[in-house]
Amino acid sequence: MRLIWGMALVATAVSGCVKEAPVSGKRLFAENCAACHGEKGQGDGPFAENLFMPPSDLTVLSENNGGTFPRNYVISTMDGYARGEHFSGAMPEFGVKLLGEDVILETGEGVVTPTPQPLVALANYLESLQGQGS
């Protein structure tokens, strides 16, 4: 009997560690980005007028990149890891705040790198916004 209880406890402890459901990119965007970039990513969020630099229109990222969604650029822009030198600092860095479970991301040419799942979800969501601007 004691053994059975012990096994039940172990099972409970293990299931408690099962990772949470992946976060939705849409929700993350609404919570962390829309204030500046606008609900639809067009750079017209309510907070935009307080910034010294207008937030980018995120529906034209592919268009500005010769038709290809610049996934790596978007992810490094969010976490501040490899921002271009022109970058103003008007946008906060999200790496630490959004840090979640790492997933393995293929960054091209067979290179893979562990990337926090929320950043990947956000990048996927931004990709879905491409060409959706008015």
Ligand code: HEC
């Ligand atoms: C406090 C306002 C603010 C918030 C919040 C914010 N951004 Fe930004 N973002 C900016 C500004 C301003 C720029 C333009 C900065 C520059 O070019 O110097 C920018 C630029 C970007 C760029 C680069 C676009 C380009 O064309 O080069 C991406 C991608 C981006 N933001 C994504 C996001 C995502 C995703 C979030 C949410 C996780 C977010 N931003 C939250 C203000 C914000």
